[in-house]
Amino acid sequence: MVLISAQSADGFITFHDEPGSGFASSSDRSYFRKALAGFDSSIMGSATFQVSRSMILGSLTRERRRFVLTRDPARYAKDASPGMLEFTGETPRALVDRMKGEGHLRCALLGGARIHSLFLEAGLVDELWLTVEPCLFGAGVPFLRAPADISMRLLGHERLDGSDTLLLRYSLR
């Protein structure tokens, strides 16, 4: 599983109290769209789903099945779309095992902070693809929701098409 996220240079995945990744550059958005095409499934938390709900509901596809982790799947029953968009209260491990059993081999983990912490703590993340925007926020939602002590290996670092935005790739193994 690949965790894909964008943040300020000082580690915030939102700009102050503004929900979502509206601060992300057009370079990041363009890279993100292309990167997602390489995955057959994605997982996100309910807060992340709510921020992008209309965009997601308008772009459902069997090519990339979406899973939303929530403590209250029933609440989202109207939005669910079998084989395309599912809401589940499973543990990260149970969900990932089920997805593998159903043939999903390339999953993108799309946040937010609570989901990052949950899946990293469970040892389910193979790589982190981190977009670093050229800005400092000093406040916002941090990348993780809980203390951690995680070492990574740097796989690569590149500027996104001539912008001031960096893409860092790390291996968690």
Place this chain on the structure above:
Amino acid sequence: MVLISAQSADGFITFHDEPGSGFASSSDRSYFRKALAGFDSSIMGSATFQVSRSMILGSLTRERRRFVLTRDPARYAKDASPGMLEFTGETPRALVDRMKGEGHLRCALLGGARIHSLFLEAGLVDELWLTVEPCLFGAGVPFLRAPADISMRLLGHERLDGSDTLLLRYSLR
């Protein structure tokens, strides 16, 4: 003035509650020593001074005059060493103006978080040289102490001598 700092990939300048930058890699320490040689002066906060006090007192030099910003300069009178180590309660702007007047043209700003915020808010930082260690902490002292909305230009990005540590250079202008 160049702000020089090391942080985890998620933006913490300490590992959890551990004071200082003990988490920094040997690659960063080696780069930091070489980088400092290019400066004729440095500024740090009193917390940063206290963590490195014995190292600093053992390496005083007229080649790089050190200034420690504190609300209580008298408290440090015993450690002061004219022309080499000074404690001051001046504002960032007043200190920088005085330093320029005394011929200091290359100043390194060495943290911590409160100092970062103070000097950035005052518009006194020209560049940020940010070491990004390949780790996630989820908790610790953040890079800034206060909310900010700062845009930067990426000057460069490089791996420090074959390590997994990155050096990012940004311009604040």
